[in-house]
Amino acid sequence: xxxxxxxxxxxxxxxxxxxxxxxxxxxxxxxxxxxxxxxxxxxxxxxxxxxxxxxxxxxxxxxxxxxxxxxxxxxxxxxxxxxxxxxxxxxxxxxxxxxxxxxxxxxxxxxxxxxxxxxxxxxxxxxxxxxxxxxxxxxxxxxxxxxxxxxxxxxxxxxxxxxxxxxxxxxxxxxxxxxxxxxxxxxxxxxxxxxxxxxxxxxxxxxxxxxxxxxxxxxxxxxxxxxxxxxxxxxxxxxxxxxxxxxxxxxxxxxxxxxxxxxxxxxxxxxxxxxxxxxxxxxxxxxxxxxxxxxxxxxxxxxxxxxxxxxxxxxxxxxxxxxxxxxxxxxxxxxxxxxxxxxxxxxxxxxxxxxxxxxxxxxxx
Amino acid sequence: xxxxxxxxxxxxxxxxxxxxxxxxxxxxxxxxxxxxxxxxxxxxxxxxxxxxxxxxxxxxxxxxxxxxxxxxxxxxxxxxxxxxxxxxxxxxxxxxxxxxxxxxxxxxxxxxxxxxxxxxxxxxxxxxxxxxxxxxxxxxxxxxxxxxxxxxxxxxxxxxxxxxxxxxxxxxxxxxxxxxxxxxxxxxxxxxxxxxxxxxxxxxxxxxxxxxxxxxxxxxxxxxxxxxxxxxxxxxxxxxxxxxxxxxxxxxxxxxxxxxxxxxxxxxxxxxxxxxxxxxxxxxxxxxxxxxxxxxxxxxxxxxxxxxxxxxxxxxxxxxxxxxxxxxxxxxxxxxxxxxxxxxxxxxxxxxxxxxxxxxxxxxx
Numbered sequence: 162x163x164x165x166x167x168x169x170x171x172x173x174x175x176x177x178x179x180x181x182x183x184x185x186x187x188x189x190x191x192x193x194x195x196x197x198x199x200x201x202x203x204x205x206x207x208x209x210x211x212x213x214x215x216x217x218x219x220x221x222x223x224x225x226x227x228x229x230x231x232x233x234x235x236x237x238x239x240x241x242x243x244x245x246x247x248x249x250x251x252x253x254x255x256x257x258x259x260x261x262x263x264x265x266x267x268x269x270x271x272x273x274x275x276x277x278x279x280x281x282x283x284x285x286x287x288x289x290x291x292x293x294x295x296x297x298x299x300x301x302x303x304x305x306x307x308x309x310x311x312x313x314x315x316x317x318x319x320x321x322x323x324x325x326x327x328x329x330x331x332x333x334x335x336x337x338x339x340x341x342x343x344x345x346x347x348x349x350x351x352x353x354x355x356x357x358x359x360x361x362x363x364x365x366x367x368x369x370x371x372x373x374x375x376x377x378x379x380x381x382x383x384x385x386x387x388x389x390x391x392x393x394x395x396x397x398x399x400x401x402x403x404x405x406x407x408x409x410x411x412x413x414x415x416x417x418x419x420x421x422x423x424x425x426x427x428x429x430x431x432x433x434x435x436x437x438x439x440x441x442x443x444x445x446x447x448x449x450x451x452x453x454x455x456x457x458x459x460x461x462x463x464x465x466x467x468x469x470x471x472x473x474x475x476x477x478x479x480x481x482x483x484x485x486x487x488x489x490x491x492x493x494x495x496x497x498x499x500x501x502x503x504x505x506x507x508x509x510x511x512x513x514x515x516x517x518x519x520x521x522x523x524x525x526x
Numbered sequence: 527x528x529x530x531x532x533x534x535x536x537x538x539x540x541x542x543x544x545x546x547x548x549x550x551x552x553x554x555x556x557x558x559x560x561x562x563x564x565x566x567x568x569x570x571x572x573x574x575x576x577x578x579x580x581x582x583x584x585x586x587x588x589x590x591x592x593x594x595x596x597x598x599x600x601x602x603x604x605x606x607x608x609x610x611x612x613x614x615x616x617x618x619x620x621x622x623x624x625x626x627x628x629x630x631x632x633x634x635x636x637x638x639x640x641x642x643x644x645x646x647x648x649x650x651x652x653x654x655x656x657x658x659x660x661x662x663x664x665x666x667x668x669x670x671x672x673x674x675x676x677x678x679x680x681x682x683x684x685x686x687x688x689x690x691x692x693x694x695x696x697x698x699x700x701x702x703x704x705x706x707x708x709x710x711x712x713x714x715x716x717x718x719x720x721x722x723x724x725x726x727x728x729x730x731x732x733x734x735x736x737x738x739x740x741x742x743x744x745x746x747x748x749x750x751x752x753x754x755x756x757x758x759x760x761x762x763x764x765x766x767x768x769x770x771x772x773x774x775x776x777x778x779x780x781x782x783x784x785x786x787x788x789x790x791x792x793x794x795x796x797x798x799x800x801x802x803x804x805x806x807x808x809x810x811x812x813x814x815x816x817x818x819x820x821x822x823x824x825x826x827x828x829x830x831x832x833x834x835x836x837x838x839x840x841x842x843x844x845x846x847x848x849x850x851x852x853x854x855x856x857x858x859x860x861x862x863x864x865x866x867x868x869x870x871x872x873x874x875x876x877x878x879x880x881x882x883x884x885x886x887x888x889x890x891x
Contacts, residue, residue: 194579195685198777200617200762201583201678203685214559215580218566219626219662219675226665252565261584263628263673297584300591303668308628310584310675313566320560320568397565412563 175296178279183292191258191292202294204259204312212317217310218249224267224304231356232348235274236281237374238307243285245399246311248378248452252397254321254387255313257380260286261295265306278307289380319387321395321456326413330393330457332481335382335470337425338402339441342448343433344369350437368429376452382475383454389466395456400516401449406491407514409457416486417457419512422496423480446493449516457483540661543644548657556623556657567659569624569677577682582675583614589632589669596721597713600639601646602739603672608650610764611676613743613817617762619686619752620678622745625651626660630671643672654745684752686760686821691778695758695822697846700747700835702790703767704806707813708798709734715802733794741817747840748819754831760821765881766814771856772879774822781851782822784877787861788845811858814881822848 179197188196195203206213222228222242233241247257262282266275286293291311347366348356361367378397386392394413396405402424406417424445434441458466463479470477481494491512544562553561560568571578587593587607598606612622627647631640651658656676712731713721726732743762751757759778761770767789771782789810799806823831828844835842846859856877 195618195687199687199689200614200760201581201620201676203579203581203618203680205577205579205682214568214570215677216566216568217624217626217660217675217677219628219660219673221628221630221662221664221673223630223664223666225667249565253560253568255566259582261582261675263584263586265586265588265671265673295582295584297586297673299586299588301588301669301671302590304666306630306666306671306673308584308586308630308662308671308673310582310626311566312580312582312677315568317570322560322564324564395565 175298178276179293179296182283183286188292191290193259193292193294196292196294197296202259202261204294206314213314214317214320216250216253216255216313216315216320218246219308219310220245220249221306221308223306231353232345233374235277236284238305239278239280239282240285240375242307242309243282243291243311244376244378244452246309247285247289247291247380248376248397248399250311250313251378251380251383252321252395252454253315254319254383254395255315256384257289257291257311257313259292259294259312261310262293263297263308265299265301267301267303267305270305289378315387321383321387321392323394323396323409324412326394326409326415326417326457326483328415328483328485329460330483331460331463331479332417332419332455332457332483333463334398334425334453334455334478334480335379336451336453336476337427337430337445338398338451338453339430339444339448340369340372340427341376341450342444343430344371344373346437347433348373365429366433368427369433372451376450378452379454381473382470385469385473385475386456386458389462389469391459391462391466393457393459395454398451398453398455399449401447402455403446403491403512403514404449404516405455406512409455410486410489410491414486414489416484416489417481417491418484418494419481419491420494420496423478425476425478446512447516540663543641544658544661547648548651553657556655558624558657558659561657561659562661567624567626569659571679578679579682579685581615581618581620581678581680581685583611584673584675585610585614586671586673588671596718597710598739600642601649603670604643604645604647605650605740607672607674608647608656608676609741609743609817611674612650612654612656612745613741613762613764615676615678616743616745616748617686617760617819618678618680619684619748619760620680621749622654622656622676622678624657624659624677626675627658628662628673630664630666632666632668632670635670654743680752686748686752686757688759688761688774689777691759691774691780691782691822691848693780693848693850694825695848696825696828696844697782697784697820697822697848698828699763699790699818699820699843699845700744701816701818701841702792702795702810703763703816703818704795704809704813705734705737705792706741706815707809708795709736709738711802712798713738730794731798733792734798737816741815743817744819746838747835750834750838750840751821754827754834756824756827756831758822758824760819763816763818763820764814766812767820768811768856768877769814769879769881770820771877774820775851775854775856779851779854781849781854782846782856783849783859784846784856785859785861788843790841790843811877812881
């Protein structure tokens with residue numbers, strides 16, 4: 162690829178993929194002063210808001226590392242790349258507002274596939290009201306690389322960090338975990354010819370596949386929690402429940418105690434795990450990319466928050482409590498010491514600090 | 527690479543490369559409320575400033591497309607990836623403030639090389655007062671990919687766009703162009719064993735090599751121009767003088783007339799071009815990545831601005847004027863119709879809308 166030619170025709174191509182996707186009025190309502198097409202974008206604080214702080218996150222998806230042709234359709238790649246970033250903003254209690262997209266494109270990924278990638282990206286942007294304000298397209302020697310930066314706002318001083326958990330807090334989640342990992346497991350097993358939407362419907366794994374391909378970041382939940390003022394720590398479950406709980410435990414210097422019987426278990430996950438002969442708890446603890454929120458909250462407010470969530474149609478699961486951590490860590494209180502086999506012999510077991518190697522077990526990357 | 531393991535140890539690695547590089551006090555002075563280490567960064571408007579708008583840019587550098595082991599040392603990659611983004615902010619008249627960095631790392635690029643990449647990145651950050659507030663590190667199947675998002679601020683309504691050029695404006699540059707392309711030419715010719723600093727000193731190409739590897743974005747110039755109020759259009763010369771002039775011409779609907787005798791010609795460039803038997807004008811017009819600014823300004827203010835620039839130790843070159851553009855375009859008024867050969871036969875020649883294929887001519891990418 163000739164760099165000079167690429168750069169000159171990059172503007173035409175970016176215009177082709179982005180023009181008309183978001184109207185000037187829609188962008189203007191979202192504080193966009195200058196959008197795609199200049200050296201940089203210019204955005205401003207929305208009218209009529211009090212003092213705000215700006216929340217910034219970057220996340221990258223790489224072909225063969227995070228996805229391949231079996232696990233993700235082209236539109237899903239764009240959708241998920243943005244959704245994962247929006248989830249990082251949600252985990253701070255922020256309103257997502259703007260995004261910038263860098264795509265490095267291998268020779269194998271032609272213009273039609275790029276259009277589909279942008280279709281998915283803009284579908285996610287529309288769903289969450291995010292203005293796409295910048296882009297850069299380059300060649301890649303091998304493997305598609307999509308790096309998205311998301312920009313949001315939070316009321317000054319209200320951002321929710323992972324370091325504020327206190328002993329006595331209730332531990333909660335805003336949805337079940339493990340679905341995305343189970344969906345990926347099914348996709349990998351179905352393989353290149355079998356991983357179709359029809360096949361997923363037939364297999365009862367459509368919800369799992371959707372969780373993997375089109376995650377739904379908990380933006381409304383994050384906003385409710387930030388407004389409430391009683392949420393002490395918050396993470397999104399990008400790397401698995403165990404991993405995120407460890408992050409809160411270490412950042413806050415506490416022990417997180419999760420109660421197995423309180424962990425939300427999706428019916429789809431239970432059914433597929435049973436058919437696959439895999440303990441659902443493995444996916445629930447160590448499967449990543451679910452993008453629900455995990456946090457801790459003043460225990461006295463937990464029931465009221467749950468009620469407030471339900472009134473908004475949002476799930477809220479109280480799954481454990483925070484204890485003093487002499488050395489920070491994460492424990493699981495087992496509901497039934499028999500269940501799960503001999504390695505769960507004690508009632509309180511330590512949760513390993515690891516993610517689930519779901520992708521690479523299957524593809525050997 | 528195992529994704530789960532990578533993600534868990536990513537935090538440790540990012541901490542290793544970033545910890546202690548910028549002190550909490552230094553970051554706080556730059557409006558950083560939450561830096562690296564949470565789901566997202568939180569930044570705020572500096573104290574005591576009036577209404578600001580936020581300026582956002584993303585730019586990506588890819589191994590074998592933008593650089594290779596001959597043309598760039600590891601530290602240069604980090605330095606230039608950030609500098610190119612800062613230049614985009616400078617071209618809007620913005621103060622650079624924050625940056626987020628996504629690095630996709632191939633197996634060939636080990637931890638020591640990553641440390642050097644970050645050394646260069648932070649050297650640039652310190653030079654321009656930019657707080658590095660976010661990062662993402664992933665594996666790459668082949669080729670290093672560095673995507674940087676830069677965030678700055680501009681006084682509300684003062685951002686300088688490329689679309690405001692008016693007939694009668696003076697065209698100016700804030701430095702000579704073509705050095706980076708000539709530097710790259712020398713590096714490619716010197717090859718793997720010869721492209722050393724000592725060899726560059728001996729060959730008299732050190733300034734050219736430095737222009738390619740460690741560009742100096744025109745931040746102060748951009749701020750002066752934004753404050754002045756008479757600058758009508760502005761671009762940074764990332765893709766070559768011709769290409770950027772075309773962008774302004776098309777965005778503004780004007781003809782840009784450049785005068786050959788007014789184009790700043792660096793002594794190093796002239797000497798190397800003569801030795802290499804290449805017309806310097808080719809590099810000056812079509813060489814990219816110089817990161818000086820090109821713009822247009824109310825002609826009545828041009829001399830006063832030049833004086834103001836010189837008082838700050840900044841170069842300012844008036845290089846032409848804006849004419850009515852029936853169809854927008856870029857012309858060169860030749861100083862000497864003999865110079866340069868038969869394709870420059872007429873006194874006013876059309877400048878091609880292209881970049882210089884400097885890299886790929888040499889490496890066949």
